[in-house]
Amino acid sequence: MKRRNFVQGLALGAGVGTLGAMGAYSYSPARTAFLPDIKRGTADIGLCKSVKITNISETSWFDNSIFMQDVTASGGLLVDQYTYNWAPFGNGKGPGKGTYEDGMKNIGPYLPKNLEKAWEITRELSEHADNAGGYSCLVEIEALDGKKTKYLFDCGWNYMWMDQCFKREGIDKMLANGEIAAFISTHEHMDHYFGFPVVAKYGPNVTVYRPSTFYPAGKDYMVRSGHVGKVIDVTKGLHKIQEGVALYQFECPIIFKVYGEMSLYCNVKDVGLVSITGCCHQGIILFADTAYKEIAYENDKFYGLYGGLHISPFDDWDPKYDDLVIGLKKWDLQKVGCNHCTGLITAQKFVDAGYPVVQGTARFRSKTTNYLGNGDTLLFPS
Numbered sequence: 001m002k003r004r005n006f007v008q009g010l011a012l013g014a015g016v017g018t019l020g021a022m023g024a025y026s027y028s029p030a031r032t033a034f035l036p037d038i039k040r041g042t043a044d045i046g047l048c049k050s051v052k053i054t055n056i057s058e059t060s061w062f063d064n065s066i067f068m069q070d071v072t073a074s075g076g077l078l079v080d081q082y083t084y085n086w087a088p089f090g091n092g093k094g095p096g097k098g099t100y101e102d103g104m105k106n107i108g109p110y111l112p113k114n115l116e117k118a119w120e121i122t123r124e125l126s127e128h129a130d131n132a133g134g135y136s137c138l139v140e141i142e143a144l145d146g147k148k149t150k151y152l153f154d155c156g157w158n159y160m161w162m163d164q165c166f167k168r169e170g171i172d173k174m175l176a177n178g179e180i181a182a183f184i185s186t187h188e189h190m191d192h193y194f195g196f197p198v199v200a201k202y203g204p205n206v207t208v209y210r211p212s213t214f215y216p217a218g219k220d221y222m223v224r225s226g227h228v229g230k231v232i233d234v235t236k237g238l239h240k241i242q243e244g245v246a247l248y249q250f251e252c253p254i255i256f257k258v259y260g261e262m263s264l265y266c267n268v269k270d271v272g273l274v275s276i277t278g279c280c281h282q283g284i285i286l287f288a289d290t291a292y293k294e295i296a297y298e299n300d301k302f303y304g305l306y307g308g309l310h311i312s313p314f315d316d317w318d319p320k321y322d323d324l325v326i327g328l329k330k331w332d333l334q335k336v337g338c339n340h341c342t343g344l345i346t347a348q349k350f351v352d353a354g355y356p357v358v359q360g361t362a363r364f365r366s367k368t369t370n371y372l373g374n375g376d377t378l379l380f381p382s
Helices: 003-012 016-021 063-076 102-111 115-125 159-169 172-174 196-202 216-224 284-294 319-331 344-352
Strands: 048-058 136-143 150-153 179-182 207-211 230-233 237-242 244-253 258-268 272-277 301-306 335-339 377-380
Touching: 016 284, 048 159, 048 258, 048 272, 048 335, 063 115, 102 115, 102 216, 115 159, 115 179, 136 159, 150 172, 150 319, 159 172, 159 196, 172 179, 207 258, 207 301, 230 344, 244 284, 272 284, 284 301, 284 319, 319 344, 335 377
Parallel strands: 150 179, 179 207, 207 230, 272 301, 301 335
Antiparallel strands: 048 136, 048 377, 136 150, 237 244, 244 258, 258 272
16 A cells, blocks of 8 residues: 555545545545445355454543644644654654654564553653553454354554553453454554554464555554564455454545555344444445445344444534434444444434434543443343
């Protein structure tokens, strides 16, 4: 993946990177340009028995105003994320003047065994390192024969925060014991990927699924973080990873000059489709429509949804976002676990619209019970 491809993709959508930041990419005519023309329900991904999700951390950053201050000072939402001078790639030169190479010179010698030292160094050189958190969850698939398979879905941002969260949920031991079948990196954004050394610290041999659109810096970071396991670069479209479970790689330009995002579709026997997303930068409508157009799932029922839905992540509500909330009604979802970049206002809108939003506990710095918050779990079907 080269950054000029990001710019070309951006041009197709008449600025969809900016629109995507607010979830409005779903409105753009370009949203259909990245989909193959496939008739309804031709792809059979098999069946699974159940899906359990444990939210490790949905708190990508702790203070929106600080985060947006950094974005503004560094040139806006379409600037290369490696230049913001965010941890762990800070070089002490100020907002918008960072580089991946500078950051790795400072922290590289300490990855992944001495994350405390690496974060201590980057904390002094980066913009508001203490504001960084991260997004990550554990997905446990139960097969029809009862066998359970665990996938780690994203790995957050802040080394210290994510190490604490991994230990809280036992992820450190699961990685060390080889209990996690694979790590799934949905996309290259800092709050979903920069915490990868914490994964490598405990499970250096874990198999990795990542978008084929990762940039050279993102690929290099994985190696220099200490990962020595198998890496599978997922290309555009549908990719079955076990019975009843498939990844889908959406190739679309998104903010911070990242390109492409993967989501997970699970076909649950006698229930319907359960979909899991990291940020849903491709847009919630495209996300749902893609499943309808491509996958043959139980009862023709879009049953459940979990993750960040990127409608109003900075809680800057625009009336047109109401159309996205209303648009979900056609799927008659039975269970919604939303958090992260969905936005606090959006989550409340879902509740007000009568959607079956699963209430969380608002623990461990999650901000609302309308979110499936940090440490909470969700089972499909219940």
